[in-house]
Structures are given as structure tokens and as C-alpha cells.
Amino acid sequence: MTELVDIGVNLTSKSLLRDLDGVMQRAADAGVRQMVVTGTSIAASEQALELCARFPERLLFTCGIHPHHASEWDALSQDRLRKLAQQPRACAIGETGLDFNRSYSPHEVQETAFRRQLELAAELEMPVFSHQRDAHSRFVEILRDYRDRIGKIVVHCFTDSREALLDYLDLDCHIGITGWICDERRGLELRQLVKLTPAERLLLETDAPYLLPRDLQPRPSTRINEPAYLPHILEAVARHRNQAIDALAAQCLENSRRFFDL
Numbered sequence: 571m572t573e574l575v576d577i578g579v580n581l582t583s584k585s586l587l588r589d590l591d592g593v594m595q596r597a598a599d600a601g602v603r604q605m606v607v608t609g610t611s612i613a614a615s616e617q618a619l620e621l622c623a624r625f626p627e628r629l630l631f632t633c634g635i636h637p638h639h640a641s642e643w644d645a646l647s648q649d650r651l652r653k654l655a656q657q658p659r660a661c662a663i664g665e666t667g668l669d670f671n672r673s674y675s676p677h678e679v680q681e682t683a684f685r686r687q688l689e690l691a692a693e694l695e696m697p698v699f700s701h702q703r704d705a706h707s708r709f710v711e712i713l714r715d716y717r718d719r720i721g722k723i724v725v726h727c728f729t730d731s732r733e734a735l736l737d738y739l740d741l742d743c744h745i746g747i748t749g750w751i752c753d754e755r756r757g758l759e760l761r762q763l764v765k766l767t768p769a770e771r772l773l774l775e776t777d778a779p780y781l782l783p784r785d786l787q788p789r790p791s792t793r794i795n796e797p798a799y800l801p802h803i804l805e806a807v808a809r810h811r812n813q814a815i816d817a818l819a820a821q822c823l824e825n826s827r828r829f830f831d832l
């Protein structure tokens with residue numbers, strides 16, 4: 571069976587925790603052996619660490635403060651994230667970045683939290699798991715300031731334009747592709763852009779429980795996305811890249827292992 575790594579699962583969200591053993595089992599049955607649990611706040615990162623202790627063979631986690639939660643950033647945040655990042659199974663700093671779409675936190679606050687987390691990644695020599703929505707130009711400006719001090723960066727759930735993609739590739743970023751590509755309306759541009767992305771820069775993720783692939787058959791009544799649907803995303807990416815599924819799976823597995831040092 572094709573072996574896959576889901577590089578973005580919000581496994582600390584209630585809708586997945588409710589049936590955690592089922593989620594883990596269905597993922598394993600679908601070939602998704604390892605998953606990276608996204609840390610979106612200090613509390614969520616701590617919870618992710620606990621989940622990793624329960625499934626040490628299969629889970630890793632990122633530790634960070636999502637731009638939605640940037641208002642929670644305070645004088646202690648960097649130290650707390652540093653301690654979390656030094657725990658076993660911690661594999662990246664993030665989710666961090668800018669989200670000017672919902673702007674749950676003021677833009678300046680988001681920028682400060684983003685910069686501090688990039689500094690931490692540079693200090694600890696860890697990869698960055700980043701998020702950008704409607705904030706591309708500021709995001710790239712900030713990233714450029716730190717780029718030569720940071721090793722690996724993934725722009726997760728990429729849904730942006732051709733220009734944005736080229737900027738990220740120019741900065742030698744990895745590109746995280748979700749089930750957004752399965753959306754027959756919103757995913758059209760992404761279907762073109764996966765063709766332009768070098769194979770060695772592609773990473774696959776569900777971003778579960780969000781972004782249930784729209785063309786999933788049968789459509790789960792719960793509408794909850796889960797890592798077991800990653801092969802469906804793999805197939806869509808392979809189709810739009812005119813690439814054999816097995817070859818793409820092997821490439822993405824290798825990319826994930828290299829990126830997160832699995």
C-alpha cells in the first residue's frame with residue numbers, strides 16, 4: 571500500500587478527539603502512517619505533545635501560535651514555545667504567519683508574533699510551518715528578513731496566486747497542498763499551479779477537520795475531514811500533474827521525511 575504522511579492535522583480539535591481511536595485506525599487503514607499535529611496556540615501545542623505521547627510511533631507535532639491567536643502572544647510565549655519545541659516529537663515551529671482575511675488579531679500583533687516565532691526557529695534550527703491568507707506581500711517581506719537564518723519552510727494550505735507561488739519557490743519554500751484542489755470552483759487555479767511546483771517541494775496535508783474534499787464519494791454525513799482522506803488528495807494532485815499516483819506518493823513521502831527529519 572502507498573505510505574503517506576499527513577503534514578497538517580488539527581488533531582486537538584474536538585471533532586477529531588471525539589473519536590480519536592477511530593480517526594487513527596482509519597488513517598492507518600488508508601496508508602497514512604504518520605501525521606504532524608498542528609499546534610495553533612500554547613494550549614493546543616501542549617495538548618498535541620500529550621497526543622504524541624499516546625501515539626509516539628505515528629504522531630509528531632508543531633508548536634506555535636496561529637495568527638488568529640496572535641493576541642495571546644505575551645512576554646512568556648517565546649520561552650514557553652522554546653520548552654515545547656525541545657520536547658521529543660516536536661518537529662517544527664508553527665503554525666505561524668499572517669491572516670488578514672479574518673484578522674481575528676490586529677495586523678501588527680500578528681507580525682510581531684510571526685517574527686518572534688521565526689527567530690525561535692532560527693535559534694533552534696527547526697523548520698517552520700507557516701500560514702498565509704490575504705497577506706502575501708507582508709508575509710514575504712517578513713520571511714525575506716529571516717530566510718537565510720532558517721532552514722526549511724512550508725507554506726501550508728497553499729491557495730494563493732501564481733505570483734505568490736513563484737515568490738515562495740524563489741524563497742525555496744515547500745508548498746502544502748490540501749483538499750482545496752478538489753473544489754471544482756475555488757480549486758481551479760490551484761489545479762494549474764500544482765503543475766508549476768517542483769516535485770521535491772510538494773507536501774500533502776488534509777488540514778483536518780477542516781477542508782473536507784468537496785468531491786469525496788460517498789460524502790461523510792459528519793462533514794468532518796480526517797487524515798484517512800489524504801489518498802483522495804494525493805490522487806487529485808497526481809491527476810492534475812499528469813503524474814503516476816505511486817510515483818507522487820513516493821516523492822511526497824521522501825519530501826515529508828526530509829522536511830521533518832522523520
Ligand SMILES: [Zn+2]
Nearest residue numbers: 665701726727
Ligand atoms: Zn492554516
